[in-house]
Amino acid sequence: MNEKNTDLPRFPEPYWRSALTFPSFSKLDTDITTDVLIVGGGITGITSAYLLAKQGVKVTLIESGEILTGTTGHTTAKITGEHGLIYDRLITDHGKEKAKLYYEANADGMKLIKDLVEEHSIEFNLTAKDAYDPFLHSL
Structure with a gap:
């Protein structure tokens, strides 16, 4: 029998992710002006955006998928x-x-x-x- 179990996640999910609900954001569909564009919603991108915004920089962060689900989302933390x-x-x-x-x-x-x-x-x-x-x- 060669049936695939479709209930299994595509990647193993770290324990720390199981108790969290991640926010989702709508697609950017208008032109915007920003001082800094950060590509990637992992811990590095989010932290960089936070630190720059804290200094008064107008920051835009974009992510092609869901935030914190790439490398950051699959670490041991x-x-x-x-x-x-x-x-x-x-x-x-x-x-x-x-x-x-x-x-x-x-x-x-x-x-x-x-x-x-x-x-x-x-x-x-x-x-x-x-x-x-x-x-x-x-x-």
């Missing part, structure tokens, strides 16, 4: 700067100083997330855990 294989490659290809800059940018991003959660009193099960990455200790 783990926030980390521990990317051992990436650091190994960065050190090999660009040297320790560039790898250190990458680490610092990730650390700044993690701090931004923590600050936004606190600033907006976002109900978020953010829990810090210790990690060890031998590549980071070689920086």
Whole structure:
């Protein structure tokens, strides 16, 4: 019997998505004027739009599908700067100083997330855990 089970999702759905309802937006069907156009409604696009708007920039964000359903929507929602294989490659290809800059940018991003959660009193099960990455200790 070669019947396909059509009840299964096309992609595995992360646990964190099951309790959320995502907003939907109508298609942009008129000309608009904006200072900055952001293409992509994932966490990076939405965060960029938020930070720019907070600075008084007129921002438009567009997404071809539903927001938070691409790469962002299919992550474990783990926030980390521990990317051992990436650091190994960065050190090999660009040297320790560039790898250190990458680490610092990730650390700044993690701090931004923590600050936004606190600033907006976002109900978020953010829990810090210790990690060890031998590549980071070689920086």
